[in-house]
Amino acid sequence: MFSLYVHIPFCRERCPYCDFFLVTRSGFTERFFEALAVETASKAPLLKERQIGAIHFGGGTPSLVPVTCLAGWLTQIADLAEVTADTEITLEANPEDLDSARLDLLKDAGINRLSIGVQSFSGRKLRALGRAHSSDDAVRTVSEALARFPSVSIDLICGAEGESLAEWEGDLQAALRLRPQHVSVYMLAVEEKTRLWRDVQKGIRKLPGEEQQAGMYRQAMVLLSAAGYRHYEVSNYALEGHHSRYNLSCWRREPYLGFGPAAHSFLVQGACETRFSNAGSLLRYLDDSAGAVDSREVLTGSQRFDEEVFLSLRIRNPLSVGFLRKGDKLGLQHLMEVLYGLRDKGWIRVDGDKVTLTDEGFLFADLVAGELLSA
Ligand code: SF4
Structure with a gap:
């Protein structure tokens, strides 16, 4: 299977634990999509006659940008490669960006799978994680998405400051009441140079220990498996037929082409396998997106x-x-x-x-x- 990934590098604010490549200035959105169109046209030879199994808008926060921009790029891709009704088209989204009108627009634009960054259904824990949405936002958004999209995934994080096993079980039970088709469970990691990392270093914040986090991970395995979710990857659970085709394809070492700053690609030509990545600089990308690749390695x-x-x-x-x-x-x-x-x-x-x-x-x-x- 051949997949496409688009890195949308904008967020309202950087969450304290996040080390992804992104900027918090949305004033560049229009120029970004112009540059994306140029990069896409420059990669046309690699797209020719390809049947696209999955398209993944990741980030950053893809739900932050105008739906017309996403739709425009999908139209460009449909002209260059074969996108069918069966192509999985996923958008990563945050609850605070999704009201019912926007969900309708995303569906009309061709998105058929939403991956929602819920992280928790507990207001206390969401504040501890530094997230912008409330518990009510999370429940409302997931319910409304489930009423519209054939496949909805939610992300949950365990191991936040002050989190107990009971609070974590509350998150899992809330997820099971909504019953999205896919659940990703991540243990909060302290990545170097993040605000969380600095706070932990200074002793301002203290996270649950490894054993406690492992207990939460085991609890997720037990509850989600008992509810019929298949644990098909370290962090991922799905109801039958609802695994992430894009992610599974990457883990199976199938080829994909990445677009946007800091995006990675993996191409296979005969016996030759190449990984390459775009520079992690928005300004450089805006300046010359057709020449964004800055590292290439034949494996x-x-x-x-x-x-x-x-x-x-x-x-x-x-x-x-x-x-x-x-x-x-x-x-x-x-x-x-x-x-x-x-x-x-x-x-x-x-x-x-x-x-x-x-x-x-x-x-x-x-x-x-x-x-x-x-x-
Ligand atoms: S919304 Fe997601 S990508 Fe953006 S800063 Fe927070 S964790 Fe990182």
Whole structure:
């Protein structure tokens, strides 16, 4: 499957924990979409005769920009590539941007999947996270989106300052009452150089410890699985047929083309796999979006192997021992010792020749990948 990603780099304000590439000045929106059209035209040869499986508007906050701009870009893409009624078209959105009129406009523009940054249904927790919307906004927006769109995803964050297991369970129960088709669960991470990071360093803020966060993650697994959601990736749960096609395709190492500042792309031509990315500078993008690519790397065999191990574990795709041996540096006996060690911790299942993560292993996916890759 071939996908497209568009990075819309605007937010009203930067949330204290966020380290994404974005700006908080929306005065550039019109120029941004002009530059996006130029970049898209420059990539026309890469789009020719492509059937587009998924389009993902991410950011930043794509729900902040005029719907006419999104619709204009979708029209341009439909002229350059094959977009069908079956193409998944997702927009990441924040509850405070979505009233019923805007939801109708988004639907009319061709968006068929909304990914809503709910983060929590608790007013206290939303304030602790520094989010702009209220608990009522979150419930109203998700209900109205569900009444209009065939597939709605919500993001929830666990591990906010002062959060208890009971408050987290309240978030999960509120989500289950609304029953969106897809739920993403993230543990709050303290990314370097963010406001949250500085506050934690200074001791102004204290977050729940790792064990407490792990307990919240396990609680999400239990409640969401019991309610019929399939845990198909470390952070993602979906009702049957409602996984994110765009994200799953990236984790399966299928090709995608990115647009906008700081967007990444992955192309496969025969045996050659290339990753490239646009510069993370809005001004540079506005100035020369057709020349936005600033790094390009043809993957070596060893990089491809590392990616395959890391990404397969995340989506619980079985890895064969035979495949893992391709990367083993210290011999089969050492690899098997590593595998049995991980199995004894309860993190992986070894079934004949096949290795997969267990539910508990989802919590330690990066550690498991690290151990397998160093074997
Ligand atoms: S709305 Fe999302 S992208 Fe924007 S600052 Fe907050 S977390 Fe980051």
